[in-house]
Each structure stands twice: as structure tokens, then as C-alpha cells.
Amino acid sequence: MSTSVWVYTDKVKDHFMNPRNVWDDDSYTPDGDGTVGSLACGDQMRVGIKVENDTIVDLKWQTYGCASAIASTSMMSELVIGMTLEEAYMLSPENITDSLGGLPEHKFHCSVLGDKALRASIDNYLERENRPNTLKSKVARIICECKNITDQRIEELVKSKEATTIDELREITGFGTVCGSCNKEVHELFHELQHIYGV
Amino acid sequence: MADEVIKVMKETFELYGNASSMHAFGRGASQKIEEARTNVAHMLNAEPHEIIFTSGGTESDNAIFALARDMIDEGSQKNRIITTTIEHPAIIETCRYLVKRGYKVDYIPVDVTGKIDIDAYKELLRDDVLLVSVMAGNNEIGTIQPIEEVTQLAKKYGALVHTDAVQAIGKMDVDVKRWGVDYLSISAHKFYGPKGVGALFVKKGAPFGPFVKGGHQENGLRAGTYNTCAIIGMGEAAKLVINDGDKERKMLWKLREKLRKGLLEAIPHSIMNGHPTESLPGTLNVSFAAAEGESILLMLDLHGVAVSTGSACATGSLEPSYVLLAAGLNVELAHGSIRFSFGRYNTEEDVDYVLEIMPPIIKRLREISTR
Numbered sequence: 001m002s003t004s005v006w007v008y009t010d011k012v013k014d015h016f017m018n019p020r021n022v023w024d025d026d027s028y029t030p031d032g033d034g035t036v037g038s039l040a041c042g043d044q045m046r047v048g049i050k051v052e053n054d055t056i057v058d059l060k061w062q063t064y065g066c067a068s069a070i071a072s073t074s075m076m077s078e079l080v081i082g083m084t085l086e087e088a089y090m091l092s093p094e095n096i097t098d099s100l101g102g103l104p105e106h107k108f109h110c111s112v113l114g115d116k117a118l119r120a121s122i123d124n125y126l127e128r129e130n131r132p133n134t135l136k137s138k139v140a141r142i143i144c145e146c147k148n149i150t151d152q153r154i155e156e157l158v159k160s161k162e163a164t165t166i167d168e169l170r171e172i173t174g175f176g177t178v179c180g181s182c183n184k185e186v187h188e189l190f191h192e193l194q195h196i197y198g199v
Numbered sequence: 200m201a202d203e204v205i206k207v208m209k210e211t212f213e214l215y216g217n218a219s220s221m222h223a224f225g226r227g228a229s230q231k232i233e234e235a236r237t238n239v240a241h242m243l244n245a246e247p248h249e250i251i252f253t254s255g256g257t258e259s260d261n262a263i264f265a266l267a268r269d270m271i272d273e274g275s276q277k278n279r280i281i282t283t284t285i286e287h288p289a290i291i292e293t294c295r296y297l298v299k300r301g302y303k304v305d306y307i308p309v310d311v312t313g314k315i316d317i318d319a320y321k322e323l324l325r326d327d328v329l330l331v332s333v334m335a336g337n338n339e340i341g342t343i344q345p346i347e348e349v350t351q352l353a354k355k356y357g358a359l360v361h362t363d364a365v366q367a368i369g370k371m372d373v374d375v376k377r378w379g380v381d382y383l384s385i386s387a388h389k390f391y392g393p394k395g396v397g398a399l400f401v402k403k404g405a406p407f408g409p410f411v412k413g414g415h416q417e418n419g420l421r422a423g424t425y426n427t428c429a430i431i432g433m434g435e436a437a438k439l440v441i442n443d444g445d446k447e448r449k450m451l452w453k454l455r456e457k458l459r460k461g462l463l464e465a466i467p468h469s470i471m472n473g474h475p476t477e478s479l480p481g482t483l484n485v486s487f488a489a490a491e492g493e494s495i496l497l498m499l500d501l502h503g504v505a506v507s508t509g510s511a512c513a514t515g516s517l518e519p520s521y522v523l524l525a526a527g528l529n530v531e532l533a534h535g536s537i538r539f540s541f542g543r544y545n546t547e548e549d550v551d552y553v554l555e556i557m558p559p560i561i562k563r564l565r566e567i568s569t570r
Binding site for chain 1: 489490491492493494497501510511519529530531534566567568569570
């Protein structure tokens with residue numbers, strides 16, 4: 001009827017058409033379960049992991065989202081099964097998109113939810129086991145050098161709705177009040193996180 | 200493009216001459232351009248001298264808002280513009296530009312079917328309104344607006360009226376005399392003509408001035424060498440609308456209704472966006488809960504069916520369709536919206552095919568989806 005609108009690599013297409021490790025069986029009972037994003041934002045992901053000896057032995061997922069979101073989560077599931085919790089926690093969106101042979105630039109956003117949902121499921125597993133979560137600090141990155149504020153601190157404040165506006169975030173953390181060089185990055189991160197957590 | 204249009208354009212390429220030059224070829228081309236003007240005028244129930252050729256709907260829309268801006272700059276007592284929340288970006292973006300520069304623009308809200316709220320419109324109308332611009336039929340959801348009523352109300356306050364009929368032309372009866380509008384925009388590719396050409400209707404006696412300067416073409420109002428071949432193609436397309444328009448609209452409505460009923464019956468948690476009856480026959484917009492639009496679009500694409508979606512994911516922005524949100528649809532359903540467009544080359548078999556492949560596509564996406 002018309003020319004194709006397909007802009008993705010064959011690998012993305014394959015994972016979209018034949019997604020791996022889909023959580024379509026309600027009897028699956030994971031050891032750790034994490035959800036990020038919201039239907040209102042157009043993408044939401046849920047990841048459930050099974051863990052033995054700190055290794056992820058099974059992973060199933062659900063994604064409401066576009067083709068790249070579905071393909072990214074599917075790809076992520078293949079990469080992660082067999083990894084230790086720590087290795088899985090260190091997985092970055094770039095690892096996923098590289099394995100897919102790349103995504104169009106404006107679609108990169110759709111792959112960042114996959115690793116976030118994975119981390120949420122690992123956090124949930126450690127919480128259920130009553131174990132301290134030492135992995136969180138390992139992936140933290142300092143955004144505001146002057147006030148020593150990490151991306152994770154900002155994420156926690158957005159997630160818990162303690163900071164619902166950029167002004168509230170500034171009031172709580174004091175970011176950008178000294179040299180100001182982090183302002184742009186904090187703004188971008190803040191809006192991205194609001195989107196991810198649907199707040 | 201229609202086969203008839205392609206044929207005429209091929210012939211024109213061979214006879215091509217500069218339409219404004221004085222030699223014989225030029226005179227021939229010039230005559231054909233005037234024939235095209237007569238056909239386009241006839242299609243709109245206008246007079247040939249009321250038609251200005253442009254590069255398309257976007258240029259025609261822009262010309263009207265530039266005119267309003269000039270009139271306000273020149274000190275017009277009337278200095279307010281009224282439009283709607285669901286106009287094409289050619290108007291929405293232009294209004295945003297004007298507002299940023301201090302011009303006054305008010306927006307008429309629409310109800311869940313996409314119809315403008317007439318009471319809200321009446322409240323916005325006052326003596327200081329210079330221009331009212333309301334689209335005839337919406338490009339995303341197909342809803343038709345009561346242009347005749349819009350004009351009658353505007354005229355009580357002496358306001359000028361423009362309608363963007365780009366999506367409506369060929370798909371409904373467009374009659375500038377009955378509607379009473381001062382200005383109307385159309386684009387040729389929406390009625391099986393070539394891309395990159397359109398027209399602006401300017402009612403005789405309505406205020407107007409040169410908007411592309413630097414030549415005598417179109418009485419100096421829209422300067423620039425004629426896109427001869429495209430204009431002649433549009434004239435041929437206008438003939439098709441005049442001759443086959445009615446028949447085609449009936450056929451398209453039948454296809455739309457078949458698809459609408461079929462989809463809503465076969466797929467639970469699906470709703471139609473737009474108006475059940477007052478709609479362009481070539482447009483059907485449906486939302487599916489828990490299935491995202493771009494994924495549906497790509498699944499259909501892999502089955503050889505081309506559709507559009509109001510999902511943010513299709514455009515790379517984070518916001519879904521402003522038209523659907525303006526009509527009060529919740530954000531999730533806007534992300535899960537699909538627009539089917541029909542034309543003269545579609546058949547009942549095409550609809551049967553879509554009805555066959557859609558239910559399993561939605562079912563599968565819902566299985567994958569968080570729920």
C-alpha cells in the first residue's frame with residue numbers, strides 16, 4: 001500500500017517480531033520484581049528475575065512501548081541471563097543498543113528503561129532477602145561536583161516525589177548554587193527521571 | 200496521484216514552456232494554467248479570479264496569518280485572532296509564533312468528538328476579532344466542523360473567516376458560497392493531485408495583499424515562476440473531484456464503517472476517536488488500550504499496511520497527539536491510537552485483510568505489555 005517506514009536494524013526487527021523471555025505466563029514467580037515508567041508516558045517495563053548464588057538464572061519481562069522498547073528489553077533479557085547480580089547491575093543502555101546494532105538517535109531514550117527496570121528488580125530481590133544494597137553506590141555518578149550530588153540521589157528524590165519541581169530539587173540538594181556548570185545536565189536528568197517514573 | 204493526473208502531467212512536461220513568457224509555447228502553458236484555475240474554482244464553487252496558486256496548504260495558511268499580522272501592524276482596530284486547539288501545525292505553530300510576538304490569539308476548545316464548543320466560541324467573539332480560522336475537517340480524527348455556522352456568527356462581529364480545507368477537499372462538499380468564508384486553503388495531493396502545489400481562495404472584495412513579492416504572477420499577489428506542470432495536474436485532479444467526488448465519498452464511507460464496526464467488535468478495549476457521523480469518510484482513528492501505537496504501526500507495516508499513529512514514540516517527542524489530548528482522550532489511549540486513511544484505490548478486500556490481521560497483532564502486543 002505504501003513504502004516501508006522501517007528504520008531499525010534487522011536485529012531490532014527480529015527481537016520485536018520474536019521477543020525472547022516474555023513474561024506472558026502468569027504462573028511465573030520471580031525472586032525480584034521491578035517496574036519503571038508509566039502507561040501515561042507511553043512506555044512501561046516490568047522485569048522479574050530468578051536468582052541462584054547471586055547469579056541471574058532466569059529473567060522474564062513485560063513491556064508496554066514502541067518497537068525499540070520491546071526489542072531493547074528482549075535483547076537485555078538475553079544478555080543478562082547467566083550474569084552475576086553485580087554484572088547485571090553494571091549493564092548500561094549502550095550495552096543493549098550496541099548488541100542490537102544501534103538504534104535511531106531519537107529512540108535511544110526507549111532503551112534506558114530496560115536497564116532501569118533490571119536494576120529495580122535486583123533492588124527488589126536484595127530487599128526481599130534483607131541484604132544491604134551495595135550495588136547502588138557502585139553505579140552512582142557525581143553530577144554536581146561542588147555539592148557532591150549523584151545521579152542516584154536525584155533519582156531517589158524524584159522517585160519518592162520529595163522533589164516534584166526543579167526548584168524543590170535545588171532547595172533540597174543545593175545543586176548548581178556554586179559554580180552552576182551542572183545546571184543543564186541536572187535539568188535534563190530531572191525531566192528524564194520524571195518521565196521514567198511517571199511523576 | 201490519480202492515473203489521469205499523471206497522464207496529463209506527462210503530456211505537459213513535453214509541451215513545457217515558461218508560462219509568463221510571450222512566445223507561443225508560453226501562451227499555450229498560460230492558457231492551460233487558466234483552465235486549471237477554472238477547474239479549481241468550479242470545485243470550490245468560486246470564481247476563477249478568486250483562486251491564487253500556492254505551493255500547498257501550509258503556504259496558503261501562512262499567507263492568511265501574515266495578512267492578519269500586517270493588518271494589525273498597520274493599526275487595525277480589530278486585533279484579535281480566534282482559532283481552534285486542533286488545527287494543523289501550519290496554523291498551530293504560526294499562532295504560537297504570533298503569540299510570542301505579542302499578538303492576541305484565542306483557541307476554541309473541542310468536545311470528545313472533536314467538534315468545536317459553539318458556546319465557548321460565542322463567548323470569544325467580540326467586536327475586536329479580526330480573523331476566525333476554523334478547519335473544515337480534521338486530519339487526525341476526521342471530525343467535520345460547522346463552517347457555515349462559524350461564519351454566520353463571525354459576520355455579526357465583522358470578522359474575516361478562513362478555513363483550512365486541506366483535509367476536507369474531495370472528501371466532503373466544499374462550497375465557499377454556502378459557507379460564506381473569506382479565505383480557504385487547499386493542497387493538491389489531498390485530492391490525488393501532485394505534491395507541492397495548492398491554492399488559496401480569496402473572496403472577491405476581501406482584504407488581501409501581496410504575500411510573496413517580486414513578480415507580476417497571480418496579479419502580483421504571489422510572485423514567482425509558475426509551477427506549470429503541477430498546477431495543470433491539480434486542475435485535472437479538480438475535474439476528478441467534480442465528476443467522481445460524490446460516488447467516491449459514498450464508497451469511502453462504506454469502507455470506513457465496515458472497518459470501524461469490524462475492529463470495535465473484534466477487539467475488546469478499543470474505542471473510536473472522532474465523531475460517529477460528522478466525519479470525513481476517508482479517516483478512521485481508533486485507540487487500543489495496553490498496546491502502543493508505534494508498535495502497532497510497525498506490525499501493520501510488516502504486513503504491508505500503512506497507517507499513522509498519535510503516539511509520541513512515532514515522532515521522537517515525549518508527547519502524544521495534541522489533537523487527541525485536546526479532545527479529552529487520556530494519555531495512554533492517545534499513545535495507543537492508530538489512524539487508517541482510505542482513498543479511491545482501496546477496496547473491501549483491503550478492509551477484510553486489516554480485519555483479519557489486527558486482532559492477533561493487538562492480542563500479541565497486549566501479552567507482551569505490562570498490564
